[in-house]
Amino acid sequence: MLEEKTIEWVKEGEFGYCLTVDQTLIPFEYKKIKINSVEDMYSAIKTMIVRGAPAIGIAGAHGCSLAAMELKDDDNFIEKLFKKFDYINSSRPTAVNLSWAIKSQSDIVEKNKDKSPREIIDKLIENAIRLENEDIKINKKIGEFGASLVPKGAGILTHCNAGALATVGYGTALGVIRSAFKNDDTIKVFADETRPRGQGAKITTYELLRDNIPVTLITDGMCSYFMKKGMINFVVTGADRIASNGDSANKIGTSTIAIAANYYNIPFYIAAPKSTIDMSINSGDDIVIELRDENEVKIVNGKPICPDGVNIINPSFDVTDNRLIKGIITEYGVFKPDELKKIFS
Ligand code: MRU
Numbered sequence: 001m002l003e004e005k006t007i008e009w010v011k012e013g014e015f016g017y018c019l020t021v022d023q024t025l026i027p028f029e030y031k032k033i034k035i036n037s038v039e040d041m042y043s044a045i046k047t048m049i050v051r052g053a054p055a056i057g058i059a060g061a062h063g064c065s066l067a068a069m070e071l072k073d074d075d076n077f078i079e080k081l082f083k084k085f086d087y088i089n090s091s092r093p094t095a096v097n098l099s100w101a102i103k104s105q106s107d108i109v110e111k112n113k114d115k116s117p118r119e120i121i122d123k124l125i126e127n128a129i130r131l132e133n134e135d136i137k138i139n140k141k142i143g144e145f146g147a148s149l150v151p152k153g154a155g156i157l158t159h160c161n162a163g164a165l166a167t168v169g170y171g172t173a174l175g176v177i178r179s180a181f182k183n184d185d186t187i188k189v190f191a192d193e194t195r196p197r198g199q200g201a202k203i204t205t206y207e208l209l210r211d212n213i214p215v216t217l218i219t220d221g222m223c224s225y226f227m228k229k230g231m232i233n234f235v236v237t238g239a240d241r242i243a244s245n246g247d248s249a250n251k252i253g254t255s256t257i258a259i260a261a262n263y264y265n266i267p268f269y270i271a272a273p274k275s276t277i278d279m280s281i282n283s284g285d286d287i288v289i290e291l292r293d294e295n296e297v298k299i300v301n302g303k304p305i306c307p308d309g310v311n312i313i314n315p316s317f318d319v320t321d322n323r324l325i326k327g328i329i330t331e332y333g334v335f336k337p338d339e340l341k342k343i344f345s
Pocket residue numbers: 051052053054095159160161162163166167171172173199237238239240250251252316
């Protein structure tokens with residue numbers, strides 16, 4: 001298993017830097033890169049060197065520390081700091097974990113406004129490391145709660161990558177699978193490709209193979225085939241933002257799987273920390289869906305796969321209707337979508 005943190009703050013010199021796995025290189029290379037400027041953090045999130053809602057949140061928190069370090073000698077420290085926080089927050093719109101982590105850092109600044117920039121930097125680093133450490137503990141709890149739902153010998157489908165690499169460690173949906181496998185090594189996992197970026201093919205299969213958990217790669221369109229055959233009888237995915245009514249945004253294609261799962265009466269679960277639940281919005285209609293570059297759809301292995309001039313549209317996420325979700329697995333337990341308001345308000 002990826003026992004080490006996939007993203008972390010390294011203390012060195014006066015303050016330190018952020019060290020993260022470059023996820024764009026997986027599965028062919030496992031390499032960590034240093035991020036020591038706001039600009040590099042913005043671009044790492046945007047280009048998906050760091051990806052996955054919880055990992056993006058931690059990256060944002062470390063980005064805030066870097067912002068304060070860049071401004072430490074500036075006369076307008078606080079004002080300019082909040083501008084940099086907004087800039088980091090604009091790197092990707094859908095995963096609420098980013099604005100959640102930046103809000104946590106903004107609260108630290110507000111509380112310590114009267115202190116010197118250097119003291120504020122120390123507080124920001126301390127808070128970001130706290131969030132980093134909590135993430136792994138949260139994921140292990142999600143894993144335990146989720147594992148109790150998995151039938152013996154299940155065929156589990158997961159979509160995209162909600163694993164150690166999408167978090168600081170262990171993963172959310174893959175945390176459930178990891179914990180389930182500890183109890184029952186007869187479970188089998190299906191990972192779908194997750195076009196256009198291929199997180200399922202590249203990252204989920206990589207993580208599971210490293211853990212010796214049996215995984216079969218299928219294409220995105222195959223889920224109904226395997227559900228009908230009875231080979232998939234449990235689905236768990238992560239989420240990027242869950243509205244207060246339980247509607248859940250996750251990687252494009254998730255809602256198609258949920259619709260198929262419901263048709264075949266297969267339980268469909270979302271595994272996500274409380275920080276992914278956005279109680280400020282009523283439904284999935286309020287979730288901003290990121291539109292990404294058309295070349296992600298058009299170009300495969302450096303070559304176009306379609307004629308020039310064809311229209312392409314590339315929404316990166318979709319929203320799964322709360323009625324299709326059997327339960328949301330959090331670090332506080334498993335809740336039905338309509339229970340979120342009661343539990344988390
Ligand atoms: O575009 P990505 O790769 O950042 O999208 C990731 C997902 O959709 C994940 O399922 C989600 O962030 C949960 S990660 C624990």
